[in-house]
Amino acid sequence: MYRILKKRVLNPTVTWMDVEAPLIARKARAGQFIILRVNETGERIPLTIADYDPEKGSVTIIFQKVGATTLMLDKLEEGDYILDFVGPLGRATEIEGVKKVAIVGGGVGCAIAYPEAKAFHNAGANVDMIAGFRSKDLVILEDEMAAASDRLFLMTDDGSYGSKGFVTEKLKELLDGGEKYDMVFAIGPVPMMRAVSKLTEQYGVKTVVSMNPIMIDGTGMCGGCRLTVGGQTKFACVDGPEFDGHKIDWDEAMKRLSQYRQEEHNCRLMRIGS
Numbered sequence: 001m002y003r004i005l006k007k008r009v010l011n012p013t014v015t016w017m018d019v020e021a022p023l024i025a026r027k028a029r030a031g032q033f034i035i036l037r038v039n040e041t042g043e044r045i046p047l048t049i050a051d052y053d054p055e056k057g058s059v060t061i062i063f064q065k066v067g068a069t070t071l072m073l074d075k076l077e078e079g080d081y082i083l084d085f086v087g088p089l090g091r092a093t094e095i096e097g098v099k100k101v102a103i104v105g106g107g108v109g110c111a112i113a114y115p116e117a118k119a120f121h122n123a124g125a126n127v128d129m130i131a132g133f134r135s136k137d138l139v140i141l142e143d144e145m146a147a148a149s150d151r152l153f154l155m156t157d158d159g160s161y162g163s164k165g166f167v168t169e170k171l172k173e174l175l176d177g178g179e180k181y182d183m184v185f186a187i188g189p190v191p192m193m194r195a196v197s198k199l200t201e202q203y204g205v206k207t208v209v210s211m212n213p214i215m216i217d218g219t220g221m222c223g224g225c226r227l228t229v230g231g232q233t234k235f236a237c238v239d240g241p242e243f244d245g246h247k248i249d250w251d252e253a254m255k256r257l258s259q260y261r262q263e264e265h266n267c268r269l270m271r272i273g274s
Contacts (some may be wrong), residue, residue, distance in 0.1 A: 032088035044216065095120060102171060113129065117129050132156070151157070171200075
């Protein structure tokens, strides 16, 4: 059992939780994830480790309320317990040798972009962070992202906060302006990561993306999270979740991500009806 130490509402659909998990906090690194189960009848879901504190023994998760499990998780309060909380899983981000990096986050993906920016910043790299949201009321982690980067560029689709436009527009502006990055790191919706990768490929800039395909066991046994990277089959849970954005078969990744869309829609209708 894992006790919830802190709960914080970031916006109407996104929640922050600090969970007491000292063994995981001791070994966690940026880029890794956990798999949790709220109760004995619940499904297993993966969530990226948004932060960790080895001294306090806490692990931070940030999640969007989009499915049955995240809605159930959101009903828990400080002092309540999560049944299973397993990790750290996946390969940690390769930080060494990077002197200048652009971190690009989209929407709730900024919850994953933030620990990446923090890790590079703490390692002494110069960090430019571009964070994109649909509108001002959906902006999350602004203070945290600002503290973890040398420059933070906030973008909104409707121009209600920061600059109007997509993250790719700001990234292109920076690249055209002569910025030289050792790496661009993109995290967010698959179409956004694909667009960033297609853009940086034109400039010959190394680009890493954090993939979030369907995942069940987190050990590579189920095969649900498979991707094609550089013509080879990879599993996001053990080979990733981070991959070279220029080598991913994006058409396949997008198709696999949407293959259960009808079933998910039917489940939502059932919950509404009940």
